[in-house]
Amino acid sequence: MGIGYVDGAYNRATGTRSAFDGLSDALEREGHPRMISLSGDREPEVQERLWYERMTLSPGGRKVYGYRWWQGQKWYQIHPDTVAPPRSSNHEARRSNDLKWPYNSDTLAARRAEELAPRFNITREGKNFRELWHWTHWGSLGRIETPASTGGTTTPTPAPAPSILKELEDMDKAVIVHLTVNKKTTWLLIGATVPGGYRATNAQETANAWAHIYGPSKKLKDQAELDVALREAKALAASWLAQQKKIHS
């Protein structure tokens, strides 16, 4: 049967998926429960969003759970759950799964899983940072398959005409856009030279700092517009990078 996934969890790398399938099957054959992943791959933009939700440079009066250094700055954790800095997590590398009980704590099944795991190039990586549920595959990733969804109900809506790119034809510029959903605002700083094409924040103070440099933020009307902006941002950064390589090669 292989590893199972809760709604929204997935492994796109065939190598990672089949390694976990193999380990889960081996455990099942010995009478242990099937492995269920609560969280597998994380797309870079999701990891970034989590980071800005949970970490801040200026915690103010909020409860601080810890801190981490990222890009030379000290960030304060203002959410009870930890988060790895963007681009550093093995979830982003499409190698890790956070598993459900009994593979999330010190149980008989989990101990047996640890014994069998090396056969499948898997370790209980989370043991190193007190996250017993976090297991990682270190072998070949194989193919990265495109459908990122496991039974989700959303279908991608066709993109409306690009509107943000127009302002960015001058590649030295960057613009700020924002979207408010359920009273929560996300700001994006978009520009060809911004790594990956954009940065995202939910922190007003960060948005203010950006606005100080790049001018007022443009309001987006819905999530679809935000998705378009993200897609454009990535394409823009990729074409800028390609252009730079051409210039410098």
Ligand SMILES: [Zn+2]
């Ligand atoms: Zn994890």
